[in-house]
Amino acid sequence: MIFGGTMLSNGLVFARYSLAEWIQGLLGDRLEMIPEWILFPLLMLAGCLVIIGFITVFALFAIWMERKVSAHMQCRLGPMEVGFHGALQTIADGVKLLGKEDIVPRHADKLLHYLAPIIVFAGVFPLFVVVPFSEKILISDINLGLFFVAAVGAVEVVGVIMAGWASNNKWSLFGAMRAATQLVSYEIPLGLAFLTIILLAGSFSMVDIIHQQEGWLSNWFLFHNPFMPIIFLSFFTASLAECKRAPFDLPEAESELVSGFHTEYSGMKFSIFFLAEYAAMYVVCAIAAVMFLGGWSTGIKPLEAWLADSAGNPMREVLSNTVHLVVIVTKSMFLVFVQMWLRWTLPRIRLDQIMHVCLKVLLPWTMVAMVATSAIELCWPGGNMVLTALTIVIWSIPLLWTLKAILDMTVGIFLKFVPSGR
Amino acid sequence: MFQSVFAKKIDFEPKAFQEEFGSVINSLKDNLPFIAPELVLVGAICVLILAGLFVPRRDQKGSLGLFSLVALLGAGWLACSVGTSHFPGLEKPDTLFQGMIAFDSFAVFFKALFLLAGAVVVIQTYLSHEFEGFAMGEYYSLMLASLLGCCLLAAATDMVMIYLALELVSIPTYILVIYRKADKRATESALKYAIYGSVAGGVMIYGLSLFYGLTGSTALTSLSTISMEGANAAVVVIAGFLVFAGFAYKMAAVPMHFWCPDVYEGAPIPVTSYLSVASKAAGFAAFVRFMDAFGLGEQIRIAGGESISIQWVEVVAIIAAVTMTFGNLSALFQDNVKRMLGYSSIAHAGYLLMGVVGMKGIAGDVEGFQAISFYFLSYLFMNLGAFTVVIVIASRTGAENIESYKGLGPRMPFRAACLAIFLVGLIGLPPTGGFTGKFMLLKVVILQKYYWLAIVAGINTAISVYYYARIIKNMWLEKGSSTEQILASPLGVSVIGLQAAMVLVLGVFFSPFVDIIQRISFLS
């Protein structure tokens, strides 16, 4: 055959399964009975199931969280009936959605209408392959991690356009056009942010990037030099736009376009759009955590070293993985919370403002920051303590301000539950 | 386990890269002085793009044009000086940048030719009325980028570089053609040009990838190592034809010539004149180098006791004959001067291909491309000169039609006389450079015993007399509607005069130029 033996070896991008280890523990000696050629697709399937499981659970939680956060920000209580503080509300909603009739408009392009949710989901789902949770809990550490994210993330917009077009509805089409404009434009600052991180880490791999930031908190790329927070802000803003989250939610602006590109979707297809949106939220936040916030690193050097020293100590390894899992999920969930916070704080901006923000604010600033970071990396390869200190000093003011705002808000929420004397 | 994270970071990638590629990088640094003209162009492009934002719109044609002129002449001077003398303390390498481009007298000659042509086109732009009030920063930067592509194309010795340089020549010119957007003809022709260009480029890259598969390398030198076993001969032919499509598009040779008249008519006249000389010459330079590396002559290779030869020369000869005949016959029926010059430029591509035919024979037989080089030298002055006069006439009277040239002779005697000289040169009559060039081309063809091709070329020259002489006749022998003198600007008159003088010098005192030409080779 022309395509010879090397193909599979390199085609197996998904070569490193921690999952495999787990399956081995489960099956033990019986594993040998399974031939290799069956094992291979089975492992792939298992990986997919794990991702789908995570997405579902996350979406269940995040939707509830969104409703609670929005409610408390508007001095409401949100769902309270089903389960503790409405915790099971999303499950009930999910069951309801499953039972709903699947309506396809009469003049819609039936095939494309059917395919669109699948393509949107296909643009998000593979991203979880490279999202790490700890050294052992990750599907695959491919050596093109960030590039893979940038490439596959671009597929989603095709699905959105397809949905908008196939619905044969003016509002849907407007939503799709807005989505295309916005998503394609914001890929540029996003890509520049990726480039900066790749430049600093010298690798595309998520795990490599995290390893570069181990040690003390000051090693996080966010504090690498005074320009990195600019990159972070630009990345975060662009990722909001990529997720179509407010204030960049023009593609589905309820007050203008009914609900944008998924106006004509109901039942399970609608919930797939919803699932993809929430999955994308987690992915961009997890990637931001990996790129800027040290990934699963706790930021405490002695603790990290103690956790890493697990030779001959399986319990330590379990502990290390658990701690790292908790750390990276916490960081990501914090960023998810910020996304929700912004959604319920900022008004939606106009399309021309969206373009203005992207091309005249984010792009030049990211570019400047990227060039400056490259220059710094050239002068002091690996970073410089003085610069890090400078970064923390300069950026502590807005940071402290942000923290104060968060404190005010959380305290405010708690205070609401304290019965007042009046 | 308490290892310093900073330390770990420092001996990461960069160091390994330094060790492994340090020597390569250093050799690349040594190469930089030899692409000084290209670097000047790149710098000028960036300056022009920025300057276009700050210089007031009405001054742009003059001030930015002057800057481009200085940059082009500076680059041209650098090309000549780097090419003819050694930089102190530097050893002249055979190839630059890991075999991407060559540094030989052939490349240097063509670079100087392109940059000179570029300088003339910049002056033409200044003389032209077509760009009043236009933003010119982009115009000049695109022009310079295309010239940069020409320079690289003449020197390219690697298939990657050839393709990239070809696109660098083409893509800026698509936009130059559409520069006057309000003009419907320009929009239509730019679209045709771009579609043709992308198809030709796509077909060419098919061929290049076949060659890459046959040789396992992108270097042109590896082309001569293709083993012609069995079926491979057919594949070499297929790949050769596919690659030829790309070159033919740039040269405007027959199977890929359709864009030429439309674009020449639709584009602003300075752009037309640029396309007819610099970009065509770049295509020829690359084609000549490619054919030389290919072993154009008797391509006989022994494979399994059987000798297989592919007669490329026959193919090129037929294409040359068809191209010149088609160009000349079509030019007969044109009324628009630009369109007529477009067809005449197709015809000249045919004449020039005769030089490639002359490259047949033993290795080191250089007369063929020396003839091409000389012809381009005189074609530069003849064609650019003719276009300069056409621009002046169009600017002063708005006439682009051959009929409206009636009676222009007495109204602008000096410039009309110069146009007559240019047209006589384009016909190929003495005492002009056109005659010397065509003589050299015919000589190499006859030396190769392609008598039929020489006869075809002779017949074609006779045909071309009709449509060139028609302009001269209209200017001097016919009566026009007006007898008012047409204003002469000192710049226009001097440029036209200089070019006419050069055409005559190349026709009479050609020996110093022939000396220069005879020193051109593919060896540095």
Added chain:
Amino acid sequence: MNILNTLSILAAAPSEATAIWLPVFFWTFALVSVLSSLAVLVVKDIVRCAFLIMSSLSGLAGLYLLLGAEFLAFTQIMVYVGGILILILFGVMLTNREPLLIKRMKATGLVAPGVLAGLILFTAIGYSVCTVDWKVTDQPLPADADTPARIGNALMSDFILPFEMASVLLLVALVGAAMAARRGGAEG
């Protein structure tokens, strides 16, 4: 038997058993890309054509992946699916006022030469591919072949001149495209 070892063996040297999946993947990707390209010719709805182009390009990306060119595969997805296809769709949707745009090309004159040219090119290339003993390497790439690093090193050493010239080309193309797209062109 350690499953991790099994996997690393799978990745490094595919045994006969796992090679079963190779043709499955190959034919899937190949059929997807060829069939959707063919469908582009037949389907009348121009938007559907654009989406078919997407599936054709994605199939090609899959083939690149099988050949061990992950970087190329992801670039293919990013550039074509994420960029060029969106542009095509945008163009189609903005220029079209009817809900479903139908290709209205008259099937005269152009079809026969088009089919002929396509057939000639197909025959020529197919003949070349099938008959020639191509210069292929039988050395398998190591399983940990760090292709991005290799590509980066090649671009920064052997191919630095084309790389830099490509950046000049992109710069002027960008400036020129902005100029050509501006309302009123260089005059505006």
